[in-house]
Amino acid sequence: MKPQSIILIGMPGAGKSTIGVVLAKELAKDFIDTDVLIQVREKQTLQEIMDASDYLNLRRIEEEVLLETDLPNHVIATGGSAVYGDAGMQHLKTYGPVVFLSVSLNELRRRIHNYESRGIARRPDQSFDDVFAERNRLYREYADIVVECDGLNQAEVIESLRAQLAAL
Numbered sequence: 001m002k003p004q005s006i007i008l009i010g011m012p013g014a015g016k017s018t019i020g021v022v023l024a025k026e027l028a029k030d031f032i033d034t035d036v037l038i039q040v041r042e043k044q045t046l047q048e049i050m051d052a053s054d055y056l057n058l059r060r061i062e063e064e065v066l067l068e069t070d071l072p073n074h075v076i077a078t079g080g081s082a083v084y085g086d087a088g089m090q091h092l093k094t095y096g097p098v099v100f101l102s103v104s105l106n107e108l109r110r111r112i113h114n115y116e117s118r119g120i121a122r123r124p125d126q127s128f129d130d131v132f133a134e135r136n137r138l139y140r141e142y143a144d145i146v147v148e149c150d151g152l153n154q155a156e157v158i159e160s161l162r163a164q165l166a167a168l
């Protein structure tokens, strides 16, 4: 069997990218941020892709990129919109457990101040609250593990995540 990967999902600002790289180092795994894969393939930033087309195109590209991957033995930080593509998520799930970094709306607001320019793949009429409500259900649906991150610093999030992984 190939060495397992750990897939991080959650809202923008949940900590997937920052925690993922630290976790990879701790577990002696490789690290990949799928946002970087998208940008390198498209030769554009995520915001440029959104500006040149729309959020549905970004979601389509994201799913294509996820389906193209072969990533055993990685910590994989996904983009917050990865859960809109079921085929992409099912593919990621073949690598190992999916971990939802759950952060409340209030805490996300404290962390994110560039909501308009962060390249969030949302319908133009959707507020951050709307996006949060719509996605929470999806994140929980795909998660094998949920880490409740409010009140935890990054080291504590990793500790909780590792304890839950060990108990799987």
Ligand SMILES: Nc1ncnc2c1ncn2[C@@H]1O[C@H](COP(=O)(O)OP(=O)(O)O)[C@@H](O)[C@H]1O
Residues within 6 Å of the ligand: 010, 011, 012, 013, 014, 015, 016, 017, 018, 019, 077, 111, 149, 152, 153, 154, 157
């Ligand atoms: N446990 C935490 N407590 C406080 N701030 C955090 C925590 N985890 C991440 N952050 C901060 O939140 C911001 C967004 O993190 P990032 O890793 O880019 O999120 P994501 O990849 O999920 O969008 C960063 O400034 C990061 O330092």
Ligand SMILES: O=C(O)C1=C[C@@H](OP(=O)(O)O)[C@@H](O)[C@H](O)C1
Residues within 6 Å of the ligand: 010, 011, 012, 013, 016, 017, 035, 046, 047, 078, 079, 080, 081, 118, 119, 120, 121, 122
């Ligand atoms: O939530 C989203 O719609 C998105 C989140 C971003 O990644 P982060 O979750 O790492 O910020 C990136 O994939 C893209 O801009 C769309």
Ligand SMILES: [Mg+2]
Residues within 6 Å of the ligand: 016, 017, 018, 033, 035, 077, 078, 079
């Ligand atoms: Mg990220």
